[in-house]
Amino acid sequence: MPPAEQAATPRRAPIWDAPVRLFHWLLVALLAFSWWSGKHHDMDWHRRSGYTILALLIFRIYWGFFGGRTARFAQFVRGPRAAFAYARALATGRHVATPGHNPIGGWSVIVMLGSLAVMVCAGLFSVDVDGLESGPLADYVSFDHGRVAAAIHHLMFNLLLGLAALHVLAVLFYLVRLRRDLITPMIHGRSRVHEEGAVEDLAASGWKAVLGMVIAGVCAYAISRGLHF
Amino acid sequence: MVVSRVFRILQGAMLAATLPALALAAAPASAPSPQAAIAARQAGFKKMGAAMKALKAQLEAGAPAKDVMANAAHTIALTAPQQATLFPAGSGTSAGVKTDALPNIWTDRANFDALMVRLAAETGKLQAVATGGDVAAIAAQAKATGAACAACHRQFRADN
Numbered sequence: 001m002p003p004a005e006q007a008a009t010p011r012r013a014p015i016w017d018a019p020v021r022l023f024h025w026l027l028v029a030l031l032a033f034s035w036w037s038g039k040h041h042d043m044d045w046h047r048r049s050g051y052t053i054l055a056l057l058i059f060r061i062y063w064g065f066f067g068g069r070t071a072r073f074a075q076f077v078r079g080p081r082a083a084f085a086y087a088r089a090l091a092t093g094r095h096v097a098t099p100g101h102n103p104i105g106g107w108s109v110i111v112m113l114g115s116l117a118v119m120v121c122a123g124l125f126s127v128d129v130d131g132l133e134s135g136p137l138a139d140y141v142s143f144d145h146g147r148v149a150a151a152i153h154h155l156m157f158n159l160l161l162g163l164a165a166l167h168v169l170a171v172l173f174y175l176v177r178l179r180r181d182l183i184t185p186m187i188h189g190r191s192r193v194h195e196e197g198a199v200e201d202l203a204a205s206g207w208k209a210v211l212g213m214v215i216a217g218v219c220a221y222a223i224s225r226g227l228h229f
Numbered sequence: 230m231v232v233s234r235v236f237r238i239l240q241g242a243m244l245a246a247t248l249p250a251l252a253l254a255a256a257p258a259s260a261p262s263p264q265a266a267i268a269a270r271q272a273g274f275k276k277m278g279a280a281m282k283a284l285k286a287q288l289e290a291g292a293p294a295k296d297v298m299a300n301a302a303h304t305i306a307l308t309a310p311q312q313a314t315l316f317p318a319g320s321g322t323s324a325g326v327k328t329d330a331l332p333n334i335w336t337d338r339a340n341f342d343a344l345m346v347r348l349a350a351e352t353g354k355l356q357a358v359a360t361g362g363d364v365a366a367i368a369a370q371a372k373a374t375g376a377a378c379a380a381c382h383r384q385f386r387a388d389n
Contacts (some may be wrong), residue, residue: 131281228291
């Protein structure tokens, strides 16, 4: 542990706003439920779960522009140079704690959100092998294309499982090797670490969160009805 | 010169390779090769799936087109009984073609055949209600038919 960290008086700075944390844990629960319901061919519940994930995804993208400081894409999406510099610092033990997503974690978020978006979209157009069960937008594609969408849906889930495993491994690496707990801050929202540039206020607006939830809910509902009005 | 001769030989070889396949496609009534059976049953299942999707789309539409539903149900009912005949011995994974047919089709044949009979019966009922045009009855029977599909897939189809 760098001496600078030990010298600083521990204080708890807010690091994740409530919508980010809610998004994270709801997504974990719903992905598990979607897997379970899909496995048991309970397609009514699988669809409902998927629509909720769709709403979460829309909200998260909105929150990436209008959310708290650490939720914003502009804050955590960094160029490859920053990512490589951070990786080098990690490898040489000169790791600097950053408030919010670090340059590599930011890319991990983008890749996971992107994979999730592809999986959800493919699911919307998917058709089951018997042609009876399908996503709400399958009416717009042929049976064969719906089957391709189902294959992509399945493939993306496996990819997402791999990414989630990588994510958990990275969190464990920080916990064990760097002695930095990333888990409880994602629960209570505050970080004990005295990071450079940590702020007292994430400036997450309540009314913007509510507006985002309404937008996400309306969009997900319209898509779940197959965009038929 | 040599090149053109090689080319001609290759052409002849390709033709020779294509001819038996054409002959098989032309005469599927006599016991089809395992590969031809796999291709035929996959085409049949795809046809049924596409027809079921078309029927389902009508059921979800505001004003279901009854002739579309009747046509789709007709296709399904016509195709289903043929499918049972397209699983000859040796047309499993050993055939060397990609197939999701599990080996227990041939070791648990009575069970498989019973499910195929059930499928034919459900699709027959589907055609009957689709001709009648009662939307609620068609929806219920489509669901029953889908359950027959799923019951067999669970036991006898990989990737499920």
